[in-house]
Amino acid sequence: xxxxxxxxxxxxxxxxxxxxxxxxxxxxxxxxxxxxxxxxxxxxxxxxxxxxxxxxxxxxxxxxxxxxxxxxxxxxxxxxxxxxxxxxxxxxxxxxxxxxxxxxxxxxxxxxxxxxxxxxx
Amino acid sequence: xxxxxxxxxxxxxxxxxxxxxxxxxxxxxxxxxxxxxxxxxxxxxxxxxxxxxxxxxxxxxxxxxxxxxxxxxxxxxxxxxxxxxxxxxxxxxxxxxxxxxxxxxxxxxxxxxxxxx
Numbered sequence: 739x740x741x742x743x744x745x746x747x748x749x750x751x752x753x754x755x756x757x758x759x760x761x762x763x764x765x766x767x768x769x770x771x772x773x774x775x776x777x778x779x780x781x782x783x784x785x786x787x788x789x790x791x792x793x794x795x796x797x798x799x800x801x802x803x804x805x806x807x808x809x810x811x812x813x814x815x816x817x818x819x820x821x822x823x824x825x826x827x828x829x830x831x832x833x834x835x836x837x838x839x840x841x842x843x844x845x846x847x848x849x850x851x852x853x854x855x856x857x858x859x
Numbered sequence: 860x861x862x863x864x865x866x867x868x869x870x871x872x873x874x875x876x877x878x879x880x881x882x883x884x885x886x887x888x889x890x891x892x893x894x895x896x897x898x899x900x901x902x903x904x905x906x907x908x909x910x911x912x913x914x915x916x917x918x919x920x921x922x923x924x925x926x927x928x929x930x931x932x933x934x935x936x937x938x939x940x941x942x943x944x945x946x947x948x949x950x951x952x953x954x955x956x957x958x959x960x961x962x963x964x965x966x967x968x969x970x971x972x973x974x975x976x
Contacts, residue, residue: 741862744917745869752876755910759880762887762903768895771887775899779906783932786873786913790925793866799922806929810909813936817902820943825895829951 740792747789754782767833768825776818780810866917873914881907894952898942905935 761774784807791803884907888900912928 739862741866745866748869748873748914748917749876751910751913752873752880755907756876756880756883759883759903759907762900763883768893768899771896772899775903775906779903783906783909783913786910787925787928790913790916790922793917794920794922796922799925802922802925802929806925806932809929810932813932817936817939817943820940821895821898821902821946824943824946825893828895828946828949830893830895 740795744789744793747785747792751782751784751786751789754778754785756782758782766835768830769822769832769836772818772822776814780814783810870914870918874911877907877910877914881911894942895946898939898946901942902935902939905931905938908935 755778758774758778761778762771765771765774787803787806787810791800794800794803881904884900884903888897888904891897891900909928909932912924912931916922916924916928
């Protein structure tokens with residue numbers, strides 16, 4: 739029974755990983771690609787680690803698998819945010835079909851140190 | 860179908876899907892016009908590698924491989940952060956203005972500041 743569950747979870751996780759990779763290739767600009775990679779890829783990895791936890795059943799392996807899932811859930815948004823902010827500050831434009839650019843005019847496009855300027859300036 | 864046979868089949872199918880995902884993400888690593896795109900593809904490859912290690916862990920039954928997966932995730936996260944700091948410090952590049960054209964727009968590609976849209 740556990741073997742069935744672990745196998746199904748492995749296939750689901752691998753499928754999510756494949757969908758994330760296809761999204762990274764097919765979507766039009768960096769920000770939509772990041773949306774695919776960060777969320778879907780994390781779910782894929784997490785479900786596969788869950789498959790390890792169910793298949794093993796030993797206490798230490800289950801604990802490490804859960805810790806790994808929590809770690810990935812914590813770090814993926816951080817990495818995505820940092821990369822998106824760096825790309826936006828250095829002038830990577832969103833796809834023209836993107837709905838209003840909320841950050842337009844808030845970042846100085848200075849070569850040295852882009853910083854968030856207040857809206858009143 | 861016995862549970863063992865189903866798990867064996869699931870491991871083979873998952874390995875196939877993960878290999879395919881690896882090659883697909885590599886396409887973006889080669890093509891993707893800006894450095895940030897390539898960093899994102901590298902992050903995706905790390906994610907796929909974690910999945911790969913997970914399949915091998917279930918296949919062999921050695922729980923120690925799980926530590927390798929967590930270590931790889933940590934290294935990939937730190938690499939992404941370091942690359943982001945580097946992109947920020949490097950400043951704007953003209954080729955980074957690349958914009959994918961909308962289907963209803965005739966002009967493509969590079970649009971510098973001050974150019975009419």
